[in-house]
Amino acid sequence: MPLSHPRRSALSEQVIAALRNQITSGEWPVGSRIPTEPELVEQLGVARNTVREAVRALAHNGLLDIRQGSGTYVVATSELAGVMHRRFADADPGHIAELRSTLESAAARLAAERRTEKDLKQLDALLVRREQAWESGDAEAFVAADATLHLAVVAASHNDVMTAMYADLGEVLRDWLRGDVGAELTPETYMDHTRLVDAIRSGDAEAAAAEAASYPYLCRPTNPLG
Numbered sequence: 001m002p003l004s005h006p007r008r009s010a011l012s013e014q015v016i017a018a019l020r021n022q023i024t025s026g027e028w029p030v031g032s033r034i035p036t037e038p039e040l041v042e043q044l045g046v047a048r049n050t051v052r053e054a055v056r057a058l059a060h061n062g063l064l065d066i067r068q069g070s071g072t073y074v075v076a077t078s079e080l081a082g083v084m085h086r087r088f089a090d091a092d093p094g095h096i097a098e099l100r101s102t103l104e105s106a107a108a109r110l111a112a113e114r115r116t117e118k119d120l121k122q123l124d125a126l127l128v129r130r131e132q133a134w135e136s137g138d139a140e141a142f143v144a145a146d147a148t149l150h151l152a153v154v155a156a157s158h159n160d161v162m163t164a165m166y167a168d169l170g171e172v173l174r175d176w177l178r179g180d181v182g183a184e185l186t187p188e189t190y191m192d193h194t195r196l197v198d199a200i201r202s203g204d205a206e207a208a209a210a211e212a213a214s215y216p217y218l219c220r221p222t223n224p225l226g
Helices: 008-024 037-044 049-061 079-087 093-112 117-134 137-154 160-168 168-181 194-202 205-213
Strands: 066-067 070-075
Touching: 008 037, 008 049, 008 137, 049 066, 079 160, 079 168, 079 205, 093 137, 093 160, 093 168, 093 194, 093 205, 117 137, 117 194, 137 168, 137 194, 160 168, 194 205
Parallel strands: none
Antiparallel strands: 066 070
């Protein structure tokens, strides 16, 4: 539906907000290519320059990546996530592994103490989805399913600050997971997460923390920024 036409500066902000909403709502997921400039002009009912200005602003903020000759892609779901994605693109893979292990271990410990029945149902469903993704042989689908399960574990800690921080680090962590998994799924890269979910279910904080800390994440992807 075309946008209203207030003064130029307000219109530009309105377009930026509309595009940002497409990203944060998941309508344009991370890794996807957004509609072309002419398509956005038609969808929003604004001038080409206004669309171009909005796209450039979101690229500057780290949400979009403009690739000449290819298109514009979503690389993060928030400005902070975009900053983290750029900041840690060339980080030591061992340090990323340590960060993930520390965050997930602490979150799993809290999840075992605080999880609700709703949390457990979600974890069970996501565990099944992760197994199905693995069986499908689709590496990218497995990375997405695995990352979603880990985020749900962190969310079950009911620590909003920790959950928000982990979510903002999400694409950075997915980049490294892609490197661990590789282009094809092989038995050597499989890690069973059933014990983690069972420990959270039983309220065994020590076991949950230890299980979350035990997963190795040591490899680096060949091209972190895609």
